[in-house]
Amino acid sequence: MSNTQQVDEVPLTQRIRENPRPLAVWLAMGAVLIALEFGAVFGFAADLLSVVISLIPGNPLPGVVSFLESLGSSIPTLLSRETIPNQGYFNGSGYENTFLGLEPMLAWLVRVVLVYLYAFLFLGWVWNGYVRFRRHYRYADWTPRDDVVDRLRSHQWGQFGLIVVFLFVILAVFAPALGPTTVEANILNPYSHTVQFWNADAGAVQEVTVGQANLQSGSQGSGTQNVGPWTYDDFGRFHPFGTTTNGKDMFTFLATGARISLSIAISTMVISGFIALALAMVTAYYKGLADLLVVVSSDSIQALPQLMLLILLMVVFNQTWLSEFYDGALLMVMIFVFGYWPFLWRAIRGPALQIAEEEWIDAAKSFGQRPWVIMKKHMAPYVLGYLLIYTSMSLGGIIIAVAGLSYLGLGINPPTPEWGRIISDGQPYVATQSWHISLIPGILITLIVTGFNAMGDGIRDAIDPKSAKGEGDGNTEAVAGGSGA
C-alpha cells in the first residue's frame, strides 16, 4: 500500500542517516551469518551466472563459469560437507575421515542440525530486520500490513504451515549439504567415485566404486536385499531414509527431488500468477469484449479435465526439443501454466472488477493517467493479496500433480530425482520390508501439501479475515487437491 505514503515524509535514507545504529547492528549480524556461508552464496551466484550464460547461444564463457564455480567451492563454508564430513569409514578400531571421528550417522546429524539452526537464525535475522525497520525507521506508526502480520502471528494453524513450508524450503535449498552423500557421487555418476569401507571378513579397509556398492545395497523387498531407514549398508554408508531399489541413497534423492518439485511449483505459480494478474487487470479495466474473450478461453480450458489435459500435453510434447530443457521441467512448467492460469484468473477476477468500480480509478482516468499506469499503480496492489492466497493454496496441488504425472511415467526425465517416480519404483515393495521406498515420499508429500494449505489458510485469514468462504473457494479447493492426482 505504497500509495498511502505522505508527500511530506522524510526519505528513508535520511531517516537512516539520523539514526544509523539499529541498521548497523542488523547489518553486522547479517555479515556474520553470510560470512559463515560465503562460499555457498558465492557458489550459488556462480551457478546462477552459469545458467544465464548457458542460455546465451554459443556458450561464450565456459572458462569463466568453471573458474567461478571452482572458486566458490574452494571457499570454506561452515555448513559444507567438507567442514563436517560424514562419509568416513571404519578402520577396525575407529572412524576415519568423519567429523571429529564420530560415526557417520552422528556426523551427518550434526550437519543437519547445524543447517537448520543456521536457517532459523537467518529467519530470525530477517524478522529482526522487519521489527527494527518498524520501530526505528518507518514513518507511520501503523499500517494495514501490521494487522496482517499480527493476525498471522496469532494464527497457529498458519504458523504450523509456515514452519513446515520453511523446513521444506530449507531441505530444497540446502539439499547438497543435507544429503549424506551427493547427487553427483551417488546418483549421477557413481562409477567415477569410490567409497572406502571396512571389510570385516578380510579385516581390512577396501575400496570399491560407489556404483558397485549401490548395486549391492538395493532395497528389493525380499531376503537380505533391503537397506531400511536409519541403517548402515554393507559398505558402512549411513542411509537416513534407506536406499532405493537400485541402492541409491533415498535422503539425497528426496532432498534433490524437493528442489525440482518446489521449483516447478513456484515457477508455475509465478508465471501463471503473472498472466492471471495481467489478464485480470485488462479485463477489469476494459470489461466488455476483452472480458468475454478471456471468460470463454478460461472456461474452455477449465472445461477440459485438468489431469487428462496435462497427460495429453505431456505425451504430445514428450519427445520434442521442449522436453530437453532442465530434464523436462521447463515443459512441465509450461503445461502447468497453460492449465492453471484460468483458475487464478477466475479467483481474482471478482476483486479486480470491484476495484475497477472504485471512485479513485475514475478519478485517475479523468486525471488523464495512462491505462497501464492505473492498472499497475492503482489496481494491481489491491488484487495482489488475493493472488497470494490462491497461489499459496495451489502450490501443494501442483506438487501432487507433478508427482502424479511422474508416477505415470510422464514428467521429469531420469536420472534426475523426482518424488513420483520413486513412489512408482517402490510400489511393488509397499507390503514388503522395503516399504520405505514408496511410503516416505508419500508421507513427505502429504506433509508438505498440508503445510502449503495451512500456510494458505493463514495468509488468507491474515490478509482478508472476512474472505468469502463460499463460492470462490470451490476453485481453490479443487486446485489444492492436485486436480485429482
Added chain:
Amino acid sequence: MSRWQYFLRRLLLSIPVVIFGTTITFMIIRLGPLDPAAAILGPGQASGPRAEELRRQLGLTQPLWEQYFDFMLDMVTFNLGNSWVISSGTPAYELILIYAPRTIWLGFWSVLIALFVGIPLGFYAGLNPNTFSDYTASFGGIVWRAMPNFWLAIILVSVLSQSEQLIGWDWKTWLITTPVVTPPRLGFMTEPLALITNPSESWPQLLGAIKQIAPAAIVLGSSSMGNEMRIGRTAVLETINSNYVETAKAKGVSNRTLVWKHVFRNALIPLVPIITGEAFLLIGGSVLVETVFAINGIGYLFFQAAIQGDLPLVGSLMFIFILILVGTNILQDFLYTVIDPRVGYDES
C-alpha cells in the same frame, strides 16, 4: 438482470466453451508432433506409400481447416469414429460403452461416500466448534485431502491385499469374497430385473461389486471429502452466527428445528459448487486410481489411448469429458438459480 436471465446467459456461454474446448483438443492432437499414421502403421512404414495412402484415408492430407471442420462436425454429430491403435477398427462409441460403466460405478460411489462422510462430519464439526472432535475431524480432513490419490491407492491396495498378514483381518473374504484389484462385475447393471427374479445370485454380485469398488471410491472421493468437510464446517459456523439464526434462537425455536430447518439448508448452498466440482476431480483422478486398482475404466482407456497415440479415441474421449464437465457446470448454475437468492446480484 433476473436470475433466469443470468442462467440463460451462462447456458449460452457454454456453447462457445464446448466449441473452444474441443478446438483446443483438436489443436493439441493434430498440430502436435505425433503422427497418427505412424502410430498405426508401426515399424518402418511411416514414410512409405502405405503411410501416404493411410494419411489420405484418414483425411490427414486435406488442408488443416478442412480437417478441423470435419473433426468438429463429427464430434457435434456424435460421429466419434474408430479407434486406431488400442483396438483397431472398433468404434470409439463401443469402447466407451465397454469401459464407461466401471468408471460410472466408481464415480457414483466416490461421490456418495464423499457426500455421506464429508458433509455430516463437516456439519458435526461446525456444530461443535473448537472441541476435540472438531479438531480431530478438521485436521483429519485436511491431511486426508493432502494425500496424493495415487499414493493412497497404492498403500491401500498393498495393505488390503495382505490384510490378513498385516492386521490379522482378511479383507478379501470379509462379507463376500472379492479381489482387491481389477474391475468389479457389473452384470446386474444390464439386467436390473435379476435383482428381483434371481436374488440369490444377483444380490451377492451387487454386494461384491460395491465392496470391490469401495477402496477405490474412498481414495477417489478423498479430496472432495476433505473439501466438503471444510466447507461444510465453515458454512455451518457462518450460518449459526448469522443474524436470522440468532433471531430464531431468541424467538425460542427449538434447537432441533433450528439445526435442521435453518442451519442445514442454508449451509448446503456453498456446498453446491463443491459437489458439482467433484465431477472434475473424478474425471481427472480416475486415470491414476483406475491405473492402480486395475479398473479398466474410461480414465485408464484415455491414458492408454494417449500414450499409444490413438488420437481419434483421445479426441472423442476428451469431447465427452468436456460435455460432462460443461453439463455439470450448467447443473451447478441451475441449482444456484433455484436455491440461492444471491445469484444475479453478484454479477451486475
Added chain:
Amino acid sequence: MTDRNNVSRRRFLQATGGTAAAVAIAGCTGGNNEGEGNGTGDGTQETTTTSGNESTTTEGGDSGGDSGGNSNMLQLANSTMTTLDPVAATDTASGRVIQQIFNSLMNYPNGETSVENQLAESYETSNDNKTYTFTLREGVTFHNGDELTAQDFVYSFERLAGSPNSKRSYFILDSLGVTHETEDDGEGGQTYSAGTLGVEAVDDMTIEMTLEKAFHSTLEMLAYTSFAAIPQGAVGETPADEMGSGGNPTQAYNEFATSAPVGTGPYEFSTWEQGTEAEVTAYSDYYGEVKNGGVHWQIIEDSQALYNYGQNKNSDIVSIPSSQYDPSKISIENEDDSGRKFGTYGPMRNGTTANYFSTPLLLTYYVGFNMEKVEKPVRQAFAYVMNQQTMVEQVFKGRGAPAYHLTPPPVYPNGNYKQHAEESYPYGYNQSQVDQARQVMEEAGYGPDNMYEVQWTQYDSTTWEEMAKILRDQLQAAHIKMNIEKAPFSTLLQRGGNGNLEAYTLGWIADWPEADNFLQLINPPQTDTSQADAISYLNWSSDNGDAAQQATDAWETVSNNLAPTDSAAQARNEAYVQMEEANWEDVGFLNVYHGIGERFWYDWLDIEPYGGMGGSRQMYNNATVGDRQ
C-alpha cells in the same frame, strides 16, 4: 531370404515387425511383472497365469475352495487378447487360447522345440525337398460337427496367404516359401494373387504342398496355429469376402474372430468378454483325450493383481512378480537335458509351497545401436560396462539367462553356447569393465569435459528402465552421457524405421526354432533403414563396422544352404558362428538376456512342463485338476 522379390520382402517385414512388437510388448508386461520379465514372450504369459478369482466370486464360491461346478476346469489368467482368428493373432495372449481351440498339421508337443504329427497322420518329402505330401488323420471333426478334409486345409492356407485379415501371410509366402503368383497391387508393389497358392487337395485325405525352394524348418513352421485348420467357407466363400465395403471386416468375420471360432482342437469356444475373461470347454468329440472340463482365463494385466490372485489360491498356476520373489525360496531338485529345472518355491505369502519349473525360451533381448549415429568406441564402451550376469541378478533376481549371443542356447549351433561365450566373448564374460570402457573412449578423444551424448530409447518397461539406470551410471564414468527416453512402442518402431534412434531396446522371439531366424536381424543389407525392408535399425555397413562384410558373407552362405539336410545344416552352423562373432566385433546388437519361462503351480494341478517354444504353445488337454484346497 535375400533373393525374395520386393513385394514379399515388404510383407515379410511388416509381419516380422509384428512379431517383434509382440515380443517387446510381452517384455513390457514382463517388465511390470518381472516374475516373468525374464520369462517374457511366452514365458511371461505363462507365469502370469493365475486363477480367475472373479469367476469364483460370481459363482459365490469362497476363495479358499473353488469347489463349485467347474472344479475340473483349469483356472488360469491371461493378458489382453485381441482376436481368436488364427491368421490374425500375433500376440501370445490370443495365441494361448487359439492353441486350445485349433489344431494344425504338426504340433510342438507341450511347446517343445521338436515337432510331432497332429492332424497329419503321416507325410512324405520329395527328393529335392520341395514337395511335401500329408495324409490326414481319420475321423477328426470340427466343433460344428463337420468332418475335417483336405479342402479345409486348402481353404485355411489360402486364408493365411490371402485374407485381408491375415497378419501372418509372410509365414506361408516367405518364411515357408510356398509357391504362388503375385500381381500388381495398384500402388506400384506386388501382392499375392488369390488362388495361386501351391497347396492342393489330392483327395479328401491328402494334401500336397510345393515350396519354391527347400527349407529346413518346414515342419516346424506348420506347427504354428496360423496354419490351423478351419472349416472351408467358415468366414466367407473366398478370403476376399471377409472384407466388407469400406475396408471393415464383415459381420461373419467379426463373429468368427470374437464369438464363434470353430476349430478341431480339444476345446470348444465358450465365452470371451473383452478385458475380463475367456473360457473354453472340453470338446466331447475330440479325437484325442481331454482330461479336464475346460479352461477359464481371467484377463489381468497388473502384475501385483496377478500375484494377489495367485496367493488367493483360486489359481492353479500362480505368478510371482520380481518384487515378491525371493531367490532363496527356490529349491531345485533336478535338471533335464534341455536345461529345464524342476523343484519347489516357497513357502509363499499364503504359506503354501508351490511346484516350480523353468525352461530357457527362444527369446533374446538386446540393445540395438544405429551404427551410423553411434560411433564404434561408444558401442564398445557399452559392451565393456555391460555385465549381463549382474543385470540378470539385479533386475530379475536371477530369473533370466545372461545373453552373449543373439541365438538363444536351445538352438545355438552344436549346443556350444556357453563354451563359446566363456572362451571368446571379447568384452569380459560376466564382468563390468568400466576401466576398459573409459580407455576406449579416451582413445577416441573423449574426456570428462568432452562427453559423448547418446540417446537411449526404450519402450515402457521397468526392467529395461532398471537396466538403463545401471548402464547410465556406469557409462557416466566412461565419458558417455546417456539420456533415457521412453517411447510408446509404436513410436519406437516408427522412429527406428526412419533411422531416428541411437540406442534402442527390443527383443526377438523365434518364428521357427533355428538360429537363422534370429541372425537375419544382423544381416547388414537388411539393417539399412533407408530401405523399406529393414528388419532391424542398425544401418550396419563397412563404413561403420569392420566386420560388416564378414556378416554379409556368412548370411550369403546361410541363404545358399537352406535345405533340411545334414551337410547344409553343417554349413549353416558355421556361418551362424561367423555372424555372432562379427556382431561381437562391431557391437551392432548388445545382447543382454534370454527369456526363461517359469511356472509355479499348486499341487492339485497335474500338468506337463513346457519347452522352449513357450507355455503359450502348450495344449492343456492332458492336465488334470484335483480338489483345490
